[in-house]
Amino acid sequence: EDVLAGGGALDGLRVLISAGGTREPIDAVRFIGNRSSGRMGFALAEAAKRRGANVTVVAANVSLPRAPGIEYVDVTTAAQLADACSERFDACDVLIMAAAVADYRPEEAHGGKLKKDQTGAELNLRLVRTTDVLSSLADRRRPGQLLVGFAAEHGDGALAYGRSKLERKKLDAVVVNDVSGAGIGFDAADNEVWIVTADGEHHVPKTSKDAVAAAILDSVLSRSSSNDT
Numbered sequence: 001e002d003v004l005a006g007g008g009a010l011d012g013l014r015v016l017i018s019a020g021g022t023r024e025p026i027d028a029v030r031f032i033g034n035r036s037s038g039r040m041g042f043a044l045a046e047a048a049k050r051r052g053a054n055v056t057v058v059a060a061n062v063s064l065p066r067a068p069g070i071e072y073v074d075v076t077t078a079a080q081l082a083d084a085c086s087e088r089f090d091a092c093d094v095l096i097m098a099a100a101v102a103d104y105r106p107e108e109a110h111g112g113k114l115k116k117d118q119t120g121a122e123l124n125l126r127l128v129r130t131t132d133v134l135s136s137l138a139d140r141r142r143p144g145q146l147l148v149g150f151a152a153e154h155g156d157g158a159l160a161y162g163r164s165k166l167e168r169k170k171l172d173a174v175v176v177n178d179v180s181g182a183g184i185g186f187d188a189a190d191n192e193v194w195i196v197t198a199d200g201e202h203h204v205p206k207t208s209k210d211a212v213a214a215a216i217l218d219s220v221l222s223r224s225s226s227n228d229t
């Protein structure tokens with residue numbers, strides 16, 4: 001059967017979405033974070049829910065209203081996001097990684113609040129790599145599972161970087177947005193994206209994140225029947 005094709009009826013499909021931006025602690029009150037608001041991931045979750053999907057959102061530091069009928073799992077750090085996604089991955093049919101996940105974290109977080117008289121004129125933070133959640137989940141995917149990544153790129157080469165992530169992470173689609181433009185992408189109401197698949201690129205001109213979410217579900221899910229063996 002072809003549950004993903006057509007106008008987007010996602011009845012009974014289990015969709016796991018990560019949203020927001022992770023925070024890596026420096027001390028008890030400070031962190032390294034990013035400007036992701038979670039709006040794109042939440043818009044995707046609500047659009048998938050409206051189409052009948054069973055939706056779980058792993059939300060990293062998102063302060064947006066929650067929609068009824070969607071399960072939300074709140075996390076803070078990249079490691080917590082990795083655990084939350086890993087626990088739920090086997091049970092999902094579609095994974096959409098819209099979260100901005102930290103690539104590095106402070107090697108150790110200070111227990112209390114750092115004081116200037118402890119640290120002096122300079123404070124050196126040593127950062128270490130986090131796990132690539134999406135790549136590690138792609139490595140253990142089962143046949144028929146659909147994996148969608150995001151790539152927030154800055155300026156020239158955005159599409160090429162997106163395509164290389166598609167291949168390197170073994171994904172079905174990568175949603176590329178060029179975050180160098182004003183009023184789109186991070187912490188903005190609108191977005192403009194290219195949906196990159198093995199078949200080519202689909203451009204979604206600047207529009208609301210709800211409309212972008214609908215376009216992503218349409219174009220990514222409708223072509224997945226070929227993959228749905």
Ligand code: CTP
Pocket residue numbers: 078097098099100101102103130131132133134135148149150151152165
């Ligand atoms: N991602 C992830 N785990 C990470 C980093 C990224 O799962 N530790 C996911 C993101 O959620 C996104 C995709 O990988 O769906 C691409 O993220 P991006 O930051 O664009 O790519 P990176 O592989 O981290 O490469 P770089 O930041 O160097 O461009």
Ligand code: CA
Pocket residue numbers: 101102103
């Ligand atoms: Ca990254």
